Amino acid sequence: MEVGLRLAHLSARYAVYSLIHGAVTGFYPYPFINVGEFGYDKIVLNMGVLVLVFFGLGLALIGIDRRMGRNNDTARA
Numbered sequence: 001m002e003v004g005l006r007l008a009h010l011s012a013r014y015a016v017y018s019l020i021h022g023a024v025t026g027f028y029p030y031p032f033i034n035v036g037e038f039g040y041d042k043i044v045l046n047m048g049v050l051v052l053v054f055f056g057l058g059l060a061l062i063g064i065d066r067r068m069g070r071n072n073d074t075a076r077a
Contacts, residue, residue, distance in 0.1 A: 006058075007058035011051050011054040015047040015051070018033055022035060032046050
């Protein structure tokens with residue numbers, strides 16, 4: 001779970017960076033975080049969903065890795 005939290009933290013930090021960068025330059029790297037088009041309320045919701053998705057993906061990948069590791073160990077025995 002710690003790795004999943006690190007992945008969520010990393011994506012949250014990138015989201016904040018992207019918003020600051022977009023506010024300064026007027027360029028947003030992704031259309032779903034364009035504050036001028038959607039407003040901050042919708043962008044915060046989008047970012048929250050993305051952080052949760054990356055958290056879930058991180059946990060899923062950890063689970064798959066652990067499961068595959070167990071299968072490999074039992075196959076060799």
